[in-house]
Amino acid sequence: MRAAGYYRPQTTDARSEQAAVSAIERYCLEGFHTLSRVVGPGEPPLRDADQYGALVSYLEGLGRGEALIVIPDPRHLASTLDGLVSRLTELDSAGGEVRCADPDRPDPLQHALESLPFAGRPAAQNRRVRESLLSKAARGEVLGRTPYGYVADIDGTFKVEEIEARLVRRLFDLYAGDAPSEESEQPAPLGGPGLRRIAGILNAEGSHTRTGRPWSPVTLSGMLRNRVYTGSYLRYGMRIAGNHERIVARDVFNRAQEVMASRSPDRKRRSLTPYLLSGLARCWSCGRGMHGIERQRQWSRADGSGASRSYRYYVCPSRSAGVTEADVDADGEVLHPSWREAELDRAALGALRDESAEVLRSSFVPVADDEANNEIQAAEQQFLESVRSVASGRGGVSDLITPLEELRTTRSMSQASSTGFTFEDAMDSIQTAEPNGLHAAVASLVERIVVHDGRVEPVYRTS
Numbered sequence: 001m002r003a004a005g006y007y008r009p010q011t012t013d014a015r016s017e018q019a020a021v022s023a024i025e026r027y028c029l030e031g032f033h034t035l036s037r038v039v040g041p042g043e044p045p046l047r048d049a050d051q052y053g054a055l056v057s058y059l060e061g062l063g064r065g066e067a068l069i070v071i072p073d074p075r076h077l078a079s080t081l082d083g084l085v086s087r088l089t090e091l092d093s094a095g096g097e098v099r100c101a102d103p104d105r106p107d108p109l110q111h112a113l114e115s116l117p118f119a120g121r122p123a124a125q126n127r128r129v130r131e132s133l134l135s136k137a138a139r140g141e142v143l144g145r146t147p148y149g150y151v152a153d154i155d156g157t158f159k160v161e162e163i164e165a166r167l168v169r170r171l172f173d174l175y176a177g178d179a180p181s182e183e184s185e186q187p188a189p190l191g192g193p194g195l196r197r198i199a200g201i202l203n204a205e206g207s208h209t210r211t212g213r214p215w216s217p218v219t220l221s222g223m224l225r226n227r228v229y230t231g232s233y234l235r236y237g238m239r240i241a242g243n244h245e246r247i248v249a250r251d252v253f254n255r256a257q258e259v260m261a262s263r264s265p266d267r268k269r270r271s272l273t274p275y276l277l278s279g280l281a282r283c284w285s286c287g288r289g290m291h292g293i294e295r296q297r298q299w300s301r302a303d304g305s306g307a308s309r310s311y312r313y314y315v316c317p318s319r320s321a322g323v324t325e326a327d328v329d330a331d332g333e334v335l336h337p338s339w340r341e342a343e344l345d346r347a348a349l350g351a352l353r354d355e356s357a358e359v360l361r362s363s364f365v366p367v368a369d370d371e372a373n374n375e376i377q378a379a380e381q382q383f384l385e386s387v388r389s390v391a392s393g394r395g396g397v398s399d400l401i402t403p404l405e406e407l408r409t410t411r412s413m414s415q416a417s418s419t420g421f422t423f424e425d426a427m428d429s430i431q432t433a434e435p436n437g438l439h440a441a442v443a444s445l446v447e448r449i450v451v452h453d454g455r456v457e458p459v460y461r462t463s
């Protein structure tokens with residue numbers, strides 16, 4: 001596979017540069033990769049951002065090609081775990097797959113969990129994944145089965161098993177459908193039949209799993225997500241360098257991921273997006289805090305594939321717990337409100353915009369830092385869990401795009417509340433409804449927002 005090396009100066013010692021280049025060269029030699037270029041700092045040394053820019057331009061210059069990016073270790077690409085994830089996802093979308101020249105730890109995420117700090121904590125606290133994998137290996141436990149489509153060779157690498165591989169290719173081709181044409185208005189692939197239908201097709205042909213069972217949508221979906229089929233995934237980083245043969249072309253694999261993302265309810269992403277009025281909206285009738293909830297609506301397309309959309313609401317927990325007679329008024333109306341998220345947000349911001357400037361100014365109290373810190377900590381924990389999960393073999397680098405965005409949003413929202421957040425900033429946020437800092441703006445003015453059916457009533461902070 002085509003490869004490019006990349007390294008940054010770690011010390012002023014020229015020997016460390018030589019060591020970096022030799023490590024890259026050795027890695028490529030052992031893995032039979034063609035080292036086409038080494039992007040180094042140059043003389044005088046480029047700034048980090050400029051040198052990284054040169055690497056991205058190199059990848060983009062390959063057109064839709066792909067290349068292995070070999071670094072001595074993750075510190076050459078970033079100084080923090082989240083910084084590394086940011087660059088890995090960018091490089092991934094430009095066709096670059098990053099590997100570390102360290103033969104014991106080729107996977108950059110696994111390496112980074114023990115070599116890069118995160119959120120002000122030293123790397124040592126992020127180690128868990130590898131230690132648990134190593135102890136499993138030491139006990140002689142099998143680290144996952146050989147994926148369908150491959151057999152394990154004596155040296156532990158995967159060799160293609162042609163009959164199974166044919167089914168894998170067929171699955172990907174069917175599911176990913178045709179590539180959108182160049183001149184097409186529709187940039188996203190439409191995809192082929194859904195998983196249930198493909199399982200039906202394969203089973204009707206008399207094909208079955210290794211254990212002799214019929215194919216199920218769940219099994220097929222696991223295969224569609226498995227990066228091993230693109231040939232470059234090093235399982236658990238426990239094998240020596242050298243990639244196994246791919247079964248599925250990278251563009252088909254990527255298209256299948258896009259189709260899957262467009263069809264999946266994407267629960268995780270949405271449930272993590274914070275609700276503007278969480279902790280602030282209260283039911284007028286029972287006084288409980290309104291919960292932000294998400295409901296899925298699902299339907300079937302004409303071709304049998306599933307489609308779904310999610311809707312977000314605020315609802316009084318007394319209502320969702322099940323309504324009794326005591327919760328219904330004389331007209332049969334439920335006393336506990338339920339609002340569409342967008343409508344309640346709009347009503348609350350509208351009420352604040354209609355309030356007199358004097359009232360708002362006298363209620364303004366920048367929100368306490370504790371609250372912001374808790375939110376950041378929760379977001380950091382989520383992010384770290386996602387990185388650990390991908391580092392231990394579930395999914396690929398592109399699965400970290402959303403967690404990274406969530407982390408950034410939470411950090412910038414919380415930053416607004418803790419660093420010199422003024423009354424004027426709060427007013428600006430409320431006028432423009434720009435999401436960053438909006439929660440902090442509302443929380444710095446109101447203690448709570450009492451929610452009725454069809455109207456809201458802000459209760460201002462009193463300083």
Ligand SMILES: [Zn+2]
Nearest residue numbers: 283286316336
């Ligand atoms: Zn209620």
